[in-house]
Ligand SMILES: Nc1ncnc2c1ncn2[C@@H]1O[C@H](COP(=O)(O)OP(=O)(O)O)[C@@H](O)[C@H]1O
């Protein structure tokens with residue numbers, strides 16, 4: 001069993017939104033690792049970050065992603081920072097991995113309106129997002145097998161392009 005596609009990219013790229021819509025279009029299941037982490041721990045992601053810290057969150061995330069890659073056969077949407085784990089990057093080899101690309105400006109617009117992402121909270125969000133992208137962009141590129149730009153494209157359009165690219 002292997003996922004039809006694994007979605008990666010920074011916060012706001014649309015992994016959760018596109019994941020749900022793509023799964024519906026392909027008539028397969030959606031598995032969002034952030035949703036699974038909240039379900040399994042019974043806590044929200046901001047709570048986990050606040051009480052246990054980011055390293056503890058990453059440990060839980062790595063294990064949830066590991067199992068998802070083994071057990072899921074639909075669309076798997078990862079959290080934006082999951083590719084920071086070298087073990088996860090190695091496990092992604094051989095999978096269909098879609099990098100949802102987004103500019104810093106557009107990513108900030110999409111994530112700015114809520115405080116559900118602890119990594120961007122506090123301080124200057126623009127600087128935080130830029131630093132995050134500088135560190136992660138090479139990793140997203142390295143582990144992906146398909147790249148799709150999402151700036152100025154509606155979710156419906158992104159899904160349409162992905163369906164065409166994923167067609168067997
Ligand atoms: N292609 C898109 N165009 C415009 N808004 C989008 C697009 N994709 C996602 N969004 C919006 O951006 C926000 C973040 O999307 P989300 O799917 O949670 O991103 P991620 O899971 O990658 O962090 C949501 O409000 C969503 O509706």
Ligand SMILES: O=C(O)C1=C[C@@H](OP(=O)(O)O)[C@@H](O)[C@H](O)C1
Pocket residue numbers: 009010011012015016034045078079080081082116117118119
């Ligand atoms: O980029 C990150 O490090 C994170 C992104 C979030 O998911 P989204 O990418 O779906 O926003 C979530 O996993 C957590 O807040 C950490």
Ligand SMILES: [Mg+2]
Pocket residue numbers: 015016017034077078079
């Ligand atoms: Mg998400």
